[in-house]
Amino acid sequence: MHRILIIEDEQDIADLVGFNLQRAGYEVLKAHDGISGTDIALRERPDLIVLDLMLPGRDGFAVFRELRRDPRGANIPVIMLTARAQTEDRIQGLQTGADDYLTKPFSPKELVLRVQAILKRTESSPGSVDFTLGPFRFDKNAVKFYLNDEPLELTSTEFKLLLYFCERAGKPQDRNDVLRSVFGYSDSANSRTLDTHMKRIRHKLGDYGSWIATVRNIGYKIDQPEA
Secondary structure, eight states: OOEEEEEOSOHHHHHHHHHHHHHTTOEEEEESSHHHHHHHHHHHOOSEEEEESSOSSSOHHHHHHHHHHSTTTTTOOEEEEESOOOHHHHHHHHHTTOSEEEESSOOHHHHHHHHHHHHHHHSOOTTOOOEEETTEEEETTTTEEEETTEEOOOOHHHHHHHHHHHTTTTSOEEHHHHIIIIISOOOGGGHHHHHHHHHHHHHHHGGGGGGEEEETTTEEEEOOOOO
């Protein structure tokens, strides 16, 4: 059974999220401030964290940074859950490396679907093999990415996105198809989520970021330069 940690200071919201996750078959842990939430996350190492941004003691962004600095929390998927609906806050949350972002009020059913989608894409795939494209190598079992045989840290979502495009190199990929395949849902409101992740991947790839081409009115594609 997957364990989900909810870090949320509003008791009624934490209970609502916990109830729906338990009904979906997950074990639930709760914390109501940033400091205890960080401690529980690093001690219990849950499979996913639902993290509010407006927390007493330590805000959600500070909690996230603490987790990513510690090897015990560096790879735990995080959904940021917050009343902040401004585009800038959403972009900041995704740019820090969060796997997803939901604003209040939210649909409990949508939250459960997003949790399921993230956990599905973070699970290893026994029996799968490495995939290589030029200097890119993907270890699907360990969810590790190598650039010119040097490890490069990608989040599980970034790994899945880059692999998706590399396995379809040279062919434009419609953004809605990408959202459905990688994130598990697709709607126009989440297009910015994809754009933010792709921008972050380009930055991490350095000079190879130019391999990711934007295809106007369609989406993206990987273009491998001819030798």
